[in-house]
Amino acid sequence: MQVNKLEVLSNVKVSERYWHMIVDSQELTNQIEPGQFFNIKCADDSFPFLRRPFSIYRINKEDGTIEFLYLVKGLGTVKLTEVKAGETVDVFGPLGVGFSLAKEWDTILLLARGVGIATLAALAQEAAKQNIKCVAILSARSNNDLLATETLQGFGAEVYKVTEEDGTSDVDNVEIIMEQIFKEHDVKAGFTCGSKRLSRLMQKVTQEKNIPAQIALEEHMGCAMGVCYACVCDVQHGDKIESVRVCKEGPVFDLDKVVLA
Ligand SMILES: Cc1cc2nc3c(=O)[nH]c(=O)nc-3n(C[C@H](O)[C@H](O)[C@H](O)COP(=O)(O)OP(=O)(O)OC[C@H]3O[C@@H](n4cnc5c(N)ncnc54)[C@H](O)[C@@H]3O)c2cc1C
Numbered sequence: 001m002q003v004n005k006l007e008v009l010s011n012v013k014v015s016e017r018y019w020h021m022i023v024d025s026q027e028l029t030n031q032i033e034p035g036q037f038f039n040i041k042c043a044d045d046s047f048p049f050l051r052r053p054f055s056i057y058r059i060n061k062e063d064g065t066i067e068f069l070y071l072v073k074g075l076g077t078v079k080l081t082e083v084k085a086g087e088t089v090d091v092f093g094p095l096g097v098g099f100s101l102a103k104e105w106d107t108i109l110l111l112a113r114g115v116g117i118a119t120l121a122a123l124a125q126e127a128a129k130q131n132i133k134c135v136a137i138l139s140a141r142s143n144n145d146l147l148a149t150e151t152l153q154g155f156g157a158e159v160y161k162v163t164e165e166d167g168t169s170d171v172d173n174v175e176i177i178m179e180q181i182f183k184e185h186d187v188k189a190g191f192t193c194g195s196k197r198l199s200r201l202m203q204k205v206t207q208e209k210n211i212p213a214q215i216a217l218e219e220h221m222g223c224a225m226g227v228c229y230a231c232v233c234d235v236q237h238g239d240k241i242e243s244v245r246v247c248k249e250g251p252v253f254d255l256d257k258v259v260l261a
Pocket of ligand 1: 048052053054056068072073078118119217218219220221
């Protein structure tokens, strides 16, 4: 883990609300795992003071590049859109604990919403490399926000899309789709990110099916180094509930242990 000034190869608007950035990460690319994140300094000046965390969207080992897909929300991400190709971006990472894939998992189910889709895309990329079949349910406000669909399909994933726009994104409908997927595929593990509602559903379904599941949590972060404890969440350990840091012990956790309030 280190601070790096990486050259931005491209930083473009890809939909009404989302931007896509590719950076040259030659020396880092081999150290990065899906589910990990970088804490990015979004502007050269000291405002905003805090870096902002972003998951790795794609890891391109052959090209020595990594990609980020980000939603423009507030000051930090607005400033990030102003970074031009050829300039550098100050990134700290890779940080945190990423996803793990077991050899015996030949089919996995991904359930992601909003920016959580970016986080699970890198996992789908790694699964494709390991010949693991991915079935993905992607949820978003509108079809316009389902940018990563083609990326996931490019990794061989079978993708189901649900949106508010189409009236298909309610939890009950997602559960129906999940049941259908479980009938058609021998799903060995589940992965989720981006929505507490959908994560609770994934937790329930994977516990019923008695299969493992992992979640990448997205909490507000301060230092992202495990010092400030701004990003704690609760996990169950036997009879006890423990507070853990999303930036250090996470962001990926076993879903059955996470307390999803
Ligand atoms: C581990 C991790 C990985 C992430 N990966 C991605 C990614 O790949 N792509 C992406 O677009 N975003 C990702 N995020 C979320 C991203 O960090 C925030 O959207 C970003 O920090 C917002 O910064 P801002 O300055 O633009 O907005 P701010 O001005 O900081 O916030 C704007 C609004 O968003 C809310 N907000 C800020 N951060 C979060 C958060 N973490 N969770 C919920 N609400 C928040 C604020 O309360 C405020 O209402 C990730 C977050 C974490 C913790």
